[in-house]
Amino acid sequence: MTAVCGKGGDIGWFVHDRFGMFIHWGLYAMPARHEWVRNYEGIRDPEYRIYFELFNPDLFQPREWARAASAAGMKYVVITTKHHEGFCLWDSRYTDYKATRTPAGRDLLREMVDAFRAEGLRIGFYYSLLDWHHPDFIIDRLHPHFSDPDREEQNTGRDPRRYAQYMRDQVTELLTGYGKIDIIWFDFSYPGENGKGRDDWESEKLLHLVRELQPEIIVNNRLDLPGMGDVLTPEQFTPEEWPKDKTGRPAVWEGCQTFSGSWGYHRDENTWKSRRMCIEMLINHVSRGGNLLMNVGPTARGYFDARALDRLEGFAEWMRYHSRAIYGCTAAPDEWRAPQDCRYTWNPETRRLYLHLFAWPYKHVRLVGLGGKVRYAQLLNDGSEIRRPHDQMLVSQVKAAQEDLVLELPVTPPPVEVPVIELFL
Numbered sequence: 394m395t396a397v398c399g400k401g402g403d404i405g406w407f408v409h410d411r412f413g414m415f416i417h418w419g420l421y422a423m424p425a426r427h428e429w430v431r432n433y434e435g436i437r438d439p440e441y442r443i444y445f446e447l448f449n450p451d452l453f454q455p456r457e458w459a460r461a462a463s464a465a466g467m468k469y470v471v472i473t474t475k476h477h478e479g480f481c482l483w484d485s486r487y488t489d490y491k492a493t494r495t496p497a498g499r500d501l502l503r504e505m506v507d508a509f510r511a512e513g514l515r516i517g518f519y520y521s522l523l524d525w526h527h528p529d530f531i532i533d534r535l536h537p538h539f540s541d542p543d544r545e546e547q548n549t550g551r552d553p554r555r556y557a558q559y560m561r562d563q564v565t566e567l568l569t570g571y572g573k574i575d576i577i578w579f580d581f582s583y584p585g586e587n588g589k590g591r592d593d594w595e596s597e598k599l600l601h602l603v604r605e606l607q608p609e610i611i612v613n614n615r616l617d618l619p620g621m622g623d624v625l626t627p628e629q630f631t632p633e634e635w636p637k638d639k640t641g642r643p644a645v646w647e648g649c650q651t652f653s654g655s656w657g658y659h660r661d662e663n664t665w666k667s668r669r670m671c672i673e674m675l676i677n678h679v680s681r682g683g684n685l686l687m688n689v690g691p692t693a694r695g696y697f698d699a700r701a702l703d704r705l706e707g708f709a710e711w712m713r714y715h716s717r718a719i720y721g722c723t724a725a726p727d728e729w730r731a732p733q734d735c736r737y738t739w740n741p742e743t744r745r746l747y748l749h750l751f752a753w754p755y756k757h758v759r760l761v762g763l764g765g766k767v768r769y770a771q772l773l774n775d776g777s778e779i780r781r782p783h784d785q786m787l788v789s790q791v792k793a794a795q796e797d798l799v800l801e802l803p804v805t806p807p808p809v810e811v812p813v814i815e816l817f818l
């Protein structure tokens with residue numbers, strides 16, 4: 394296979410901005426039992442039809458979504474233009490299975506794009522390689538009809554080449570009709586028996602097309618092509634250290650995460666992360682050189698439910714005071730190992746190091762290897778000075794080596810979810 398990636402996308406802005414919003418929205422918001430509900434419950438096309446017939450998000454105000462994302466400190470959005478169910482949020486010429494043919498009656502994608510752009514966010518499109526509605530998509534092991542006794546019969550006449558062409562046609566619409574698109578997020582490959590991969594998707598052709606239409610676009614790594622795409626995408630999992638590429642160099646990566654255990658709106662799913670967990674997640678990603686793409690699954694009526702808004706507000710409150718410990722930041726050089734229960738993020742341009750304290754220690758913290766290197770230290774939330782200990786007794790008890798720096802903390806932690814100390818090197 395030839396190397397098709399050629400010049401990759403423009404990742405400069407991406408590794409600076411660090412924080413984006415994922416949006417999973419489609420017909421599955423109506424059953425509200427996970428976006429894989431068709432697969433999980435083996436729902437047939439005719440039964441699923443009712444959602445298409447009644448889809449009517451009457452409270453859809455994408456400006457509100459965009460404002461919530463922007464307030465939370467998110468700098469880009471990745472929208473599910475089509476998920477595995479096959480339903481399209483835009484007015485595609487190549488299918489009738491689209492928002493314009495539901496009671497919603499309009500191109501919902503365009504309204505989202507306009508709203509998020511107006512808030513200054515960059516735009517990414519998620520596009521599902523799977524399609525459980527398309528008549529040429531071969532029924533495979535993830536398809537809701539896979540266990541049907543007459544599966545083989547259902548598969549006769551299905552033409553995977555036509556499906557691959559359908560994807561190229563749709564991707565062309567998406568990448569020519571909505572202005573500059575910064576990310577295309579293909580999902581996903583599962584090669585092997587009764588699975589699908591690069592030969593089914595005709596991934597090389599698809600990627601060529603994408604690069605031709607939007608040369609700077611970032612492409613994720615789920616097309617099953619050799620190499621990794623522009624971005625590695627661990628999902629529902631936070632790597633413990635900076636993931637490496639095949640040559641052993643630190644990779645560009647973006648973890649995608651949910652507030653609860655589902656991507657699409659799930660009414661009864663109760664494993665919601667706390668505000669604090671979400672913020673710690675963001676810090677963990679950036680402190681290991683990555684981005685965080687945090688998902689919201691809007692309701693069928695078109696709004697973010699109270700649980701999601703609460704987490705977004707948590708981000709907003711924290712980011713209001715701490716965003717400079719995120720934007721432009723990455724992992725700190727290896728020689729500065731963060732103390733217990735702490736993380737470092739590091740801005741190599743401003744040469745500021747950020748100490749994120751997941752647990753607030755009593756009175757002092759020792760920073761290995763930073764002795765003599767720090768000009769000034771302050772709490773980031775209020776810009777109040779943090780000094781070295783005055784009490785000589787304490788200094789001797791801490792047993793700091795020459796190379797270490799000891800800071801004296803107030804006994805009471807500042808009133809923020811995760812306190813941060815900004816160190817000027």
Ligand code: GLC
Pocket residue numbers: 417428429580581628649656
């Ligand atoms: C998985 C799931 C999908 C979700 C995606 C996000 O691949 O299939 O439902 O959209 O993860 O990364």
